[in-house]
Amino acid sequence: MNLAAIKNVGRPRDESRDAAILEATLQVLGEVGYDRLTIDAVAAKAKASKATVYRRWTGKASLVVEAIQTINPHKVPVAGAEPECIWPDTGSLRGDLLAGCRNFVERLNSDEGRLMVAVMTAQARDPELATAMRAATYDDKRRSCRILADRALARGELNSTAGADTFVEVLPAIMFNRLLISGEPFDEAFIAHVVDDIALPLLGHHERAGKP
Amino acid sequence: MNLAAIKNVGRPRDESRDAAILEATLQVLGEVGYDRLTIDAVAAKAKASKATVYRRWTGKASLVVEAIQTINPHKVPVAGAEPECIWPDTGSLRGDLLAGCRNFVERLNSDEGRLMVAVMTAQARDPELATAMRAATYDDKRRSCRILADRALARGELNSTAGADTFVEVLPAIMFNRLLISGEPFDEAFIAHVVDDIALPLLGHHERAGKP
Amino acid sequence: MNLAAIKNVGRPRDESRDAAILEATLQVLGEVGYDRLTIDAVAAKAKASKATVYRRWTGKASLVVEAIQTINPHKVPVAGAEPECIWPDTGSLRGDLLAGCRNFVERLNSDEGRLMVAVMTAQARDPELATAMRAATYDDKRRSCRILADRALARGELNSTAGADTFVEVLPAIMFNRLLISGEPFDEAFIAHVVDDIALPLLGHHERAGKP
Amino acid sequence: MNLAAIKNVGRPRDESRDAAILEATLQVLGEVGYDRLTIDAVAAKAKASKATVYRRWTGKASLVVEAIQTINPHKVPVAGAEPECIWPDTGSLRGDLLAGCRNFVERLNSDEGRLMVAVMTAQARDPELATAMRAATYDDKRRSCRILADRALARGELNSTAGADTFVEVLPAIMFNRLLISGEPFDEAFIAHVVDDIALPLLGHHERAGKP
DNA sequence: TTTTAACCGAGACGGTACGTCACGTCTTGTG
DNA sequence: CACAAGACGTGACGTACCGTCTCGGTTAAAA
CATH class of the missing domain: 1.10.357.10 (Tetracycline Repressor, domain 2)
Incomplete structure (x- = not known):
């Protein structure tokens, strides 16, 4: 699925961006709710680009789900x-x-x-x-x-x-x-x-x- | 609130439009789900104009709610x-x-x-x-x-x-x-x-x- | 090509928007040049929406051409x-x-x-x-x-x-x-x-x- | 300006990359024209990295100019x-x-x-x-x-x-x-x-x- | 009968967010 | 160091809906 991840070539993803984006997602989610949450707002708050968000998640739904999961990570077996x-x-x-x-x-x-x-x-x-x-x-x-x-x-x-x-x-x-x-x-x-x-x-x- | 309803002047609403729009709403809802349902699509399927939809309902939510209710109308007390x-x-x-x-x-x-x-x-x-x-x-x-x-x-x-x-x-x-x-x-x-x-x-x- | 123009139904286009958009195009063109001209900038300056621009022109090129033509309209035979x-x-x-x-x-x-x-x-x-x-x-x-x-x-x-x-x-x-x-x-x-x-x-x- | 060129340290540039990149540039140029030519496409076709392209040329313009010049190299006095x-x-x-x-x-x-x-x-x-x-x-x-x-x-x-x-x-x-x-x-x-x-x-x- | 006022369809309007793309830079591992 | 690969922030793209607003054209009660 991800050539870079398999062959370990190219610049590796900056894992710290994931955390920043998920954190920003939770903040925006808390501020305006799911419906008014926009990818632009999340990206801006995380000082990331939309491209980086879309490189990792397919859209709003999957982004928010993963953000939620980070709250109690130990719960995911x-x-x-x-x-x-x-x-x-x-x-x-x-x-x-x-x-x-x-x-x-x-x-x-x-x-x-x-x-x-x-x-x-x-x-x-x-x-x-x-x-x-x-x-x-x-x-x-x-x-x-x-x-x-x-x-x-x-x-x-x-x-x-x-x-x-x-x-x-x-x-x-x-x-x-x-x-x-x-x-x-x-x-x-x-x-x-x-x-x-x-x-x-x-x-x-x-x-x-x-x-x- | 509604001058026409009170003074009974002007062209009366064509009540048959309600049924057509609600029917179209249910169809679209079944086809694409709530999230992807658009007022434009409902209006087009009902051969109605968006103005007619918005004259009767405040938005997607109330339209869909009423459409759902028409399925078992006797259930609404x-x-x-x-x-x-x-x-x-x-x-x-x-x-x-x-x-x-x-x-x-x-x-x-x-x-x-x-x-x-x-x-x-x-x-x-x-x-x-x-x-x-x-x-x-x-x-x-x-x-x-x-x-x-x-x-x-x-x-x-x-x-x-x-x-x-x-x-x-x-x-x-x-x-x-x-x-x-x-x-x-x-x-x-x-x-x-x-x-x-x-x-x-x-x-x-x-x-x-x-x-x- | 344009149903509204032929059948004369629907809200007619506000011709004054054309003028405002073309005028804005010329201004932006003069300020930043063709390459740095963006549709967003033109729309903002004309107080129009991008949709209105794209409803009338296919893109930057045709918009700019028409804007240029307005300078000496008598030259178009x-x-x-x-x-x-x-x-x-x-x-x-x-x-x-x-x-x-x-x-x-x-x-x-x-x-x-x-x-x-x-x-x-x-x-x-x-x-x-x-x-x-x-x-x-x-x-x-x-x-x-x-x-x-x-x-x-x-x-x-x-x-x-x-x-x-x-x-x-x-x-x-x-x-x-x-x-x-x-x-x-x-x-x-x-x-x-x-x-x-x-x-x-x-x-x-x-x-x-x-x-x- | 170029430490490697002066001190002659480090891996020398692979001059064959220039030719491959210029050749790819001409191909892409012929296929899609100047406007739709992208550095990514050129790099991909030359099996080069964008970094290598930018190490040698400042951008699309200078790359294309040099590519064009290779057609009749004797013409450049x-x-x-x-x-x-x-x-x-x-x-x-x-x-x-x-x-x-x-x-x-x-x-x-x-x-x-x-x-x-x-x-x-x-x-x-x-x-x-x-x-x-x-x-x-x-x-x-x-x-x-x-x-x-x-x-x-x-x-x-x-x-x-x-x-x-x-x-x-x-x-x-x-x-x-x-x-x-x-x-x-x-x-x-x-x-x-x-x-x-x-x-x-x-x-x-x-x-x-x-x-x- | 004429007027009047709201209805209707169609669709243009100013917005906002979308997901994509190309830019030029940066960061890895490998030679 | 150069290099291939590719992630990064940036910013424009063209599209899709939103909810509102005009149009020309009905429609029926009030005058």
């Missing part, structure tokens, strides 16, 4: 590497769920949330882009949920894996639905609701320690 | 009117759920599904579009779910409304998540899974007639 | 109209020649000369453009020379048309050669040289009144 | 050397003129003519290019004309140098005018016309041997 869980182990299932949801909600309430929304909306246009976005957000969420369920099984808090699959399926759906469709806010009450009314029942964990 | 449920009453909760999900899935697997994806994914860019789309799709789904739960309560199949709210929240989320994010297909197995593993447990309906 | 001679009748052949050459030289030494040079150089690229430029400059010059020769014949200063053709051929060649190739200046000495050493001999007019 | 006339000595003025014009016309009708047109028309944009082109084509022509006139004087065919200067001025002008402006073809009739109706009269040679 490396082939063969052990999936990394970004959610802390608190010692109990309910504690893990609350901590995990809080962690996710925190990120969604920050710039990253707005950026995710901006890019999510672009995925229908480009299947490749959809796959990349899904890996960076949705699949990552599912992996984290799976790890939480496994921890609870290991602790003996759950006695069957039956509900785990459903939980892994439903929780991210609830989260992204609120983010992308209903648009309702993420607050502490919502977190408690998701954990106690949705996650724990689906997991078959009926003794609620923290909600007598 | 008229103020003061009783919300209409498009899901049939089969006599049992599980039957209602299966029938309702099948109905929805059928629509998603048709052109309407593609159109919804096209527009849904664009809603983050335009709050007005988001609200309109939500009313036409998501809120409608929630209404239908609510009615199903109420029917079951009336039949005595449920003895508490506790799970109903959660059910109303989760089921549409699952559906839209699959449509917009995971992209997995909608098939009969998925419908059964949603009904038996998610909906009924959340509703607190543990006796499953069809799944002993 | 109207079909069927009598060719108009821009050179004055002084009463004698030598006087006519001196006056005619002075008139031409005067124009070449003004902005028009620079503009002509600028555009002449573009003609090799575009045959159509070459034809237009030739009509506006070279053919016009030949016409004027022909009229001068006819006047002299009518006055009895010449007794044969033999030299007239050659004169009509040579004099413009000498002029344009100096303008485009040798680049030597046009001064009074050059004019006298052309008239007395080239034009009159070729015309077979050997009695030189003013040069005993 | 070496300082101090006797100017060389490329027109044969036939023994008579009229014979010399016919032979000289035929020689020139022959070259103009070949590739060289097209190249000259391509570059000539671009010279107004670049004074350096203009000077170089003039030396390679126009001045060369004038030199040849001067030599022809001198031969005739030596033979006694002319008895005054008065017309020689005018002849030297007019003949190249007629030639280049036809090539660059009027675009009329060069044929045998034109050659005879130029010799008998323009050149010989201006030279004051009224006995025409070959045209009784």
